[in-house]
Amino acid sequence: MMSQPVLFEAYPQLAETIPWVKLGNLPTPVERLTRLGDKLGHPSLWVKRDDLSSTRMGGNKVRVMEFLLAEMKASGKTVAISPGALGSNQIMASAIYGRELGLKIVGVFFKQCPTDYMCRHMLIDKAMGVEFNHVSSPYLVPLAIIYHYLKNIDWRKMRAPFYIPTFGSSSTCALGYFNAMFELKKQIDAGELPEPDYMFVTAGTGGTMAGIQLGAAVLNMKTKTVGVRITDYIACNERIVASIMNRALKHLNRAGAGIKPMRFRSSDIMMIHNFFGGEYARVTEEGKAARSLLAETEGITLDTTYTAKTMAAMLNYLKDSELKTKNILFWHTYNTRDLTPFLDPKLSAQDLPEAVQAYFK
Template structure:
């Protein structure tokens, strides 16, 4: 059967899964590139990078793959707005708001604090251009209660029908986006576009990306060790939760007419805990060092919260990877946000409590 350049790999391999629904947001597949100079600097055998920074021109990174399935479901259900949750500098909240507006949905978000950086302020400026409805909470500890209050408020309003997207887009449908990503990588290997990696490193936040890669690799018969690097609190990122997410997505695929995939167990999940640092969004010395190292050898941009910690884990394990082919899965958007940032009107489009964030000196 001929292959369509516009079709997802999961649909090509398992046509019945088209029943899951999908809206085209991204530019897939993303390339796999080799970085021999950086590999030599780090001391690893061979370094490949899966360029998911290039998933979309409006906004890239790992959220786009998830939102293609999630927003399709929201539209199919007749919803008019989507509601999600994340930190002030959340790339997920930004991606959700941008693409929700793109398909005609109104974005709502519940925001919890994180350390303020210039990058966080840029994210907020870009977010403001979507004219989102934002609800700040005082601390992460207050999140469950605030979430309950927001659900009640949404229910009582009865004016529209909200659609909830979990943090990071890590719903079963969102996980399917990264099942497809693993199948996409397998296809690139089969077609000779890149060699098979021995190990794959990826940031692990809300676990959806990691769960999808593990499930998709098993589905494709891709025998690479997938290593998640934890970048959030352990209560929301752990092996049992990752396995649970993978199995919920597996059930969804099976119910849509796809294959029956063997159960994923917590023991199938590799998660590194040693690179989180002092907290979410807190810079680490090894992360800052690796940002400079990568920038000196290629045009890839890392940021301190997710990607630098993940790459720092890879660099720290270089001795054991000296004879291995390693793939780093880059999950940070590479889209140029400067036009959005330049057009931002934070006084008009952000709640009054947010404006003080832009007047507070940043820590050095």
């Protein structure tokens, strides 16, 4: 297990300038999708198992929180404002890992399509001490954030709350997957897998994809990163991903990395847009089919909001016969750990705020 980010091995000076806290069990394994490959007639399909990034709660948020919550802790702030959909993995991860660090999460929730996990996630939020604030429309979220930000200022100490951006898309958050690419490169160099020609990753608001693509560029890898959008276009698009990459690179160099200057543009970003389903968290037939196929062939679980749609897009992409000779990596970014230990058996949906209970009637 890694005691520090691989990134700090490559740039030792960053250990002094970029806060980090160990939350995950890294590196995550890479596995060959042999049975899926046999079924599709593709000899080199691989998966990076970030669903197992921690023994508590896995998924991509673990890598993000290692940098984000460390930054919050280093700032001396103890309260964070975090917006997200009702079933938000970001708020849940912030709550689970934030509680371990003595941090309080103030959630600003907006509606999403009902899913089988939504109530469970909110009950975990409740058990972890999240403060619930519900807005009737996503368009009211900015006003709600400002209100709760001002409300949670500690005027005696003149200390403002920390802000966790929606889906964790900031230059700090991108560091988690920038570091993950250094981890993957070590696995490639060790012969655990060939260097991918294409990597497929879910794109919610672009932070994970930005970190991966920036890492590949800095490491001078041939790999092409393909993002699969699962949110509204306004929240995730090529321009946003390029912007996060540019800001993350500036962040690293301000911290002393000394990476050669690069400038990323929208045209550098490969993103698939037509597997979203029209609304965040809406289940799609293509996603359901992809989820079933991976479960039947490899015994790996996907979720219908994020990773099943990404797998569906990848399967569609692989119909191109020219890709049969390429090395393809699917980056599994959704938690598959059992979250039951975080539930309070004394809590039920009736213990959630009244405005939220309406979604379960």
